Amino acid sequence: MSDSDSAPLYLGIDVGGTDVKLGLVDGACQIVATERTATSLLKTPQNVFRHAMEFASGRPIAGVGLAVPGVLDSHAFELREVVNLDGWLGVPLRDQLAQISGLPSMVVNDANAAAYAEHASRLLGVQSLALITLGTGVGCGMVVVGNPHGGDHGCAGELGHIAIDFSADALPCTCGSRGHLETYAGAAGVIARMVQLSGEEAEGLTPRRIANRAESGDVLCQKVISDTAAYVGRAIGMLGQVADPAVVLLGGAMTFGGMETETGRRFLADVQNSVKQTTLVQVGGNMKIEFATLGNQAGMIGAAMVARDRS
Ligand SMILES: [Zn+2]
Numbered sequence: 001m002s003d004s005d006s007a008p009l010y011l012g013i014d015v016g017g018t019d020v021k022l023g024l025v026d027g028a029c030q031i032v033a034t035e036r037t038a039t040s041l042l043k044t045p046q047n048v049f050r051h052a053m054e055f056a057s058g059r060p061i062a063g064v065g066l067a068v069p070g071v072l073d074s075h076a077f078e079l080r081e082v083v084n085l086d087g088w089l090g091v092p093l094r095d096q097l098a099q100i101s102g103l104p105s106m107v108v109n110d111a112n113a114a115a116y117a118e119h120a121s122r123l124l125g126v127q128s129l130a131l132i133t134l135g136t137g138v139g140c141g142m143v144v145v146g147n148p149h150g151g152d153h154g155c156a157g158e159l160g161h162i163a164i165d166f167s168a169d170a171l172p173c174t175c176g177s178r179g180h181l182e183t184y185a186g187a188a189g190v191i192a193r194m195v196q197l198s199g200e201e202a203e204g205l206t207p208r209r210i211a212n213r214a215e216s217g218d219v220l221c222q223k224v225i226s227d228t229a230a231y232v233g234r235a236i237g238m239l240g241q242v243a244d245p246a247v248v249l250l251g252g253a254m255t256f257g258g259m260e261t262e263t264g265r266r267f268l269a270d271v272q273n274s275v276k277q278t279t280l281v282q283v284g285g286n287m288k289i290e291f292a293t294l295g296n297q298a299g300m301i302g303a304a305m306v307a308r309d310r311s
Helices: 044-056 091-102 110-123 179-186 187-199 207-215 219-243 264-280 293-310
Strands: 009-015 021-025 033-040 062-067 071-073 078-081 103-109 129-134 136-145 245-251 288-291
Touching: 009 044, 009 293, 021 044, 021 207, 021 293, 033 179, 033 293, 044 078, 062 091, 062 110, 062 293, 071 103, 078 288, 091 179, 103 110, 103 288, 103 293, 110 129, 110 136, 110 293, 136 179, 136 219, 179 187, 179 219, 187 207, 187 219, 207 219, 207 264, 219 245, 219 264, 264 288
Parallel strands: 009 062, 062 103, 129 245, 245 288
Antiparallel strands: 009 021, 021 033, 071 078, 129 136
């Protein structure tokens, strides 16, 4: 057996409402093997953990990490709130995972796992980082002083529900409050803004199509995207003034083409400008804002790296 065959690996389990992603990750954050199974086929935590151990069987596993959506009690390692995962609420996940795997085990919120993966894979040498996920909703995972930061109620980094509009006609949010970022910068908010500015029907509009049209020179689409950047930037500015992360990454399905397109690069520049306009120069001037790179494997990689560092 060569050294690389016997070097320790870490098993990452990323559970979502649709699928369970498994990954064997080495100590340098590189994926060795992955697997994906529909959550509906496995259902319960016990089945997921047993399936994960079968996947890893015969490999030198040094620790197991689990990433879960929802509100995670980071003392009891139990979910207090979660949608689309029947049978997972109130289960002592860390204990059950440790019992089934017989290995050091750790549980982390999936947004924080993704942030931790970006932190670990970039060998950043920075202490604090935030990963903001733009899509149907607006999510945020945080690494603070080198640790995934869940908060005392499992709700740290709920950036989607930061108020960015305090005017009398601020839009109502799905949570019941008003003026929250997600209402303005979630996919539905972006489409609603396009409808409002252009008078077009919402049907057939998606953030991707708006980005494509912006790239072809459609001025209204460009304006909708730059407005979105301004909203996102305001929320990042607030985050910056509170937590002062060295790096803020933008990921998720709605990055308007990312670094590959002029539209995506302009979106990033507009976010950066919005942050600078609303923060102290020491915060906004020093904060690095970039697109995330690990995509939808980040949660699984982060779970494995949390097992490496925290279990
Ligand atoms: Zn809200």
